[in-house]
Amino acid sequence: MQEIKELTTPFSEEAIAALKVGDVVSINGYIFCGRDAVLPRICKELKEGVWEKRGIDLRGGVIFHTAVSPAGVGPTSSNKLEIESSFETLSKSGGIKMHLGKGAIKPETVKMLAENNAAFAIIPPVTALLESQTLERECVAWPELGMEALYRIKVKNYQAIIAAAKGRSIYE
Amino acid sequence: MPLLKGEAYMSDIINKVADCLVRAGSTFREDQKAAYRKAIAEEANGSACWVMRQVLDNAIVAENNRSPLCDDTGIPHLFLEIGKNRTITGELLEEIKEGVRMGLRKLPGRPMAIKGDDYARIDQSGGLIEDSGALDASPILIKSVDEDVLRLTILMLGGGPAIRGITQRVFHKHSVDVVIDEIVNRAIPAVSQLGCSPCTLAIGIGRSQFEATSLMMEAMVKGDFGVQNDFEKRITDKVNEANIGPLGLGGKHSVLATFAKVGPQRASGVRIVALRPCCCFEPRRASVDI
Numbered sequence: 396m397q398e399i400k401e402l403t404t405p406f407s408e409e410a411i412a413a414l415k416v417g418d419v420v421s422i423n424g425y426i427f428c429g430r431d432a433v434l435p436r437i438c439k440e441l442k443e444g445v446w447e448k449r450g451i452d453l454r455g456g457v458i459f460h461t462a463v464s465p466a467g468v469g470p471t472s473s474n475k476l477e478i479e480s481s482f483e484t485l486s487k488s489g490g491i492k493m494h495l496g497k498g499a500i501k502p503e504t505v506k507m508l509a510e511n512n513a514a515f516a517i518i519p520p521v522t523a524l525l526e527s528q529t530l531e532r533e534c535v536a537w538p539e540l541g542m543e544a545l546y547r548i549k550v551k552n553y554q555a556i557i558a559a560a561k562g563r564s565i566y567e
Numbered sequence: 568m569p570l571l572k573g574e575a576y577m578s579d580i581i582n583k584v585a586d587c588l589v590r591a592g593s594t595f596r597e598d599q600k601a602a603y604r605k606a607i608a609e610e611a612n613g614s615a616c617w618v619m620r621q622v623l624d625n626a627i628v629a630e631n632n633r634s635p636l637c638d639d640t641g642i643p644h645l646f647l648e649i650g651k652n653r654t655i656t657g658e659l660l661e662e663i664k665e666g667v668r669m670g671l672r673k674l675p676g677r678p679m680a681i682k683g684d685d686y687a688r689i690d691q692s693g694g695l696i697e698d699s700g701a702l703d704a705s706p707i708l709i710k711s712v713d714e715d716v717l718r719l720t721i722l723m724l725g726g727g728p729a730i731r732g733i734t735q736r737v738f739h740k741h742s743v744d745v746v747i748d749e750i751v752n753r754a755i756p757a758v759s760q761l762g763c764s765p766c767t768l769a770i771g772i773g774r775s776q777f778e779a780t781s782l783m784m785e786a787m788v789k790g791d792f793g794v795q796n797d798f799e800k801r802i803t804d805k806v807n808e809a810n811i812g813p814l815g816l817g818g819k820h821s822v823l824a825t826f827a828k829v830g831p832q833r834a835s836g837v838r839i840v841a842l843r844p845c846c847c848f849e850p851r852r853a854s855v856d857i
Contacts, residue, residue: 397613419617462638465699466677469638472727472762497814498762517814519621520763520847522638523593523629541695542678554621556614556816565614565816 399554405455406492414514416563422516422553426457426495430471432543433536434458434481441488451535451547454490459518461496463532464542467522470497473515479504486513495555499566509562516555517565528552580659583855584666584719585673590853591721592640592674593633595626602792606765606820615818619765622813622847636848637763640676641723643667643704646788648718649711659857660707663719668700670721675699708784716856720788723851728766731757732843734776739838746772746838747798751805753842758811758821763846765813765820767792768802770827771841779841782828787843787850790826799825813847826850 397419402410404424414420429437437453440446446453460478461468473479473496482504485491494508494515508515518525531549538544558565595603603623610616629636645663649655670676680701683693712718737749750770758766769790771782795803802825812818832838 397617417614419614462677464638464677465675466635466640467638499815517816519618519625519814520637520639521621521625523632523634523636524621524625526634527628527632541697554617556617556814 404457406457407455408512411492411512411514411560414557414560416557416560416565418557420516420555420557422457422493422495422555423551425547425549426459426553427453428459428461428463428468428546428548430460430462430543431475431477432540433545434485435477436537437489437545438481438484441484446489449536453485456491457493457495458485458491459495462542463534463544463546463548467526468529468548469520469522469525470495470518472496472498474498474500482515483507486511499564500559502564505559505564506562508559514557515559517558518553518555525550525553580662580857581666581669583857584663584721585670587719587853587855588643588667588670588721588723589633589674591851592635592676592723593629594853595630595636598792600626602823606823610818610820612812612816612818614816615812615820618813618816619820626848635674635676636851637725637846638677639725639727640674641725641851642679642702643671644722644724644784645704645707646720646722646784647707647709648714648716648720649709650713650715650717651711652715653717655709655717663707663857664704667704667721671702672698672700676702678702708781710785718854718856720852720854722784722787725846725849727761727763728843728845728849731761732841733757734780734839734841736837737840738836740836743798746840747801747805750802750840750842754802754806754822754844755809755811757842757844758806759809759815761844761846762814763848764811764815764844765823765847767823767845767849768806768825768827769843769845769850770802770825771830772827772832772838773830773841774833774839776839776841778830779839782830783841783843786826786828787845788852789828790824790850792824795824796827798829799827802827
């Protein structure tokens, strides 16, 4: 049985710096959920310097690449164009420390994450289990996108495996 | 089966179909659980074991709560088997459709029906319908069987495997080995790109795209993780040699099983092969006698 590292949001710089590829982590606290439709909108506002007006603090946070529907949550592929291209702005300008999804990401994304002391983690698509570990859910921006809006959820013991950290990838 | 259909009988069919859909979307069959337990016991890669334990734990929670195994709850695909003394009426088909609608609301299915005309449905510009029950099932596949049954099987087919599925010809060169090698060559990148593995490979081999896909559907309806013929086992073993592993994290269990159905073949040098890399929850299926 693998050792599981406990993490609670917001993550400190030290907590992320201690992670290495292959670690299994248990994520607790508030995390954000968004995917193809909403992530480019967040990046646009971060780049334009207007994100702060929303009063949503992303620093030390997790962005989980999922829709939030009555069926629950589950990771979509993080290497989709709109999702992987959001990593840099979300980490550099927004302070996101963990991108949570599935699938292999590009070497340049792995490098960028290391430069910003951020990580990419893979979470199995275990919707029923995740639903039993989701304590709260709230739509916090762009409700017109429905299940693809930006959500903030409170989670307990979401297990994930570190797939990219410190310039290394689990897919090497 | 009663000749006259009263209200109670009709509602009984709707309820049975709805319950069948919920089971399909929320329940691992025993052979599926056993396949996972066996793979976990035999897998040396720790990350691969962790993924497969998570998938199995998820199945237990989903079954207990009758809740979706995956947030992509899938598109209902219907397979109806009918014995020679049974009848299918337009009324029965309407009841099945109503049962599907009710089941999607109960599961609940992810609201995935697209609004609008042909163009709006293609580019998704008209938005989504919020009602889970608005999702149309695929056309029903009907097969006559040598049993006294009218049996409906519901498959819930997710989007990831649909993206990576391939239906294409193989020039067989009068060799089964050539066909197997081509299937393996197509399956390895498909399994690798799918992400949500370990997979089950569903395969149909026929004379046209329609027939091959129909046979692949039947393979998903009838496949058993505990019963693998030589053809299926050879494909599974060869794909597993690629060491892709669950979620692509490495390990020898990229594929848990292969469900293949070989139909009648054309007198020619070509075979049409339909291949679907079913995700770690698929085939999500349940059957009911109606």
